[in-house]
Amino acid sequence: MAIANTKAMLRQPTHPGEMLREDFLPDYDLSVAKLAELLGVSRQSVNELLRERRSLSPEMALRLGRLFGNSPEFWLNAQRAVDLWNAAQAVKDDVAKIKPLDAA
Incomplete structure (x- = not known):
């Protein structure tokens, strides 16, 4: 029996x-510059990710997964x-208006 996550x-x-x-840089004693160097990317892209101004790309996920x-x-x-x-916060009122379909 599955438990619905609703x-x-x-x-x-x-x-x-x-x-x-908060977790990885302190644990590994890494600076932004060192992390960027180890990942082979610019300090700017690492800094923007750390400041949550950039989404994590699949490419960066591959690099981080390999490094850590x-x-x-x-x-x-x-x-x-x-x-x-x-996305849910942005469209929650519109989504709430959608009536779910019943199975045939």
């Missing part, structure tokens, strides 16, 4: 940039949760 999350999920900034020894899916799932929550 309750809406009341707070915005954690942005991958916040996860990097976890999966790209870990990073993409975090970004997906943020994107879905933001």
Whole structure:
């Protein structure tokens, strides 16, 4: 028997940039410049991600997954949760007007 996950999350999920900034950088004693160097990307792109001004791309998920020894899916799932929550907040009134279909 499956349990339906129908309750809406009341707070915005954690942005991958916040996860990097608050958990990964301190744990690995990394600066923005060192992280950018290790990932092979610009400091600006890392900084924008850390400041949550940029979404995490699939390419960045691959780089982070390789660097930290976890999966790209870990990073993409975090970004997906943020994107879905933001979209739900933007269109919640319109979505609430949609009547679900009954199975035939």
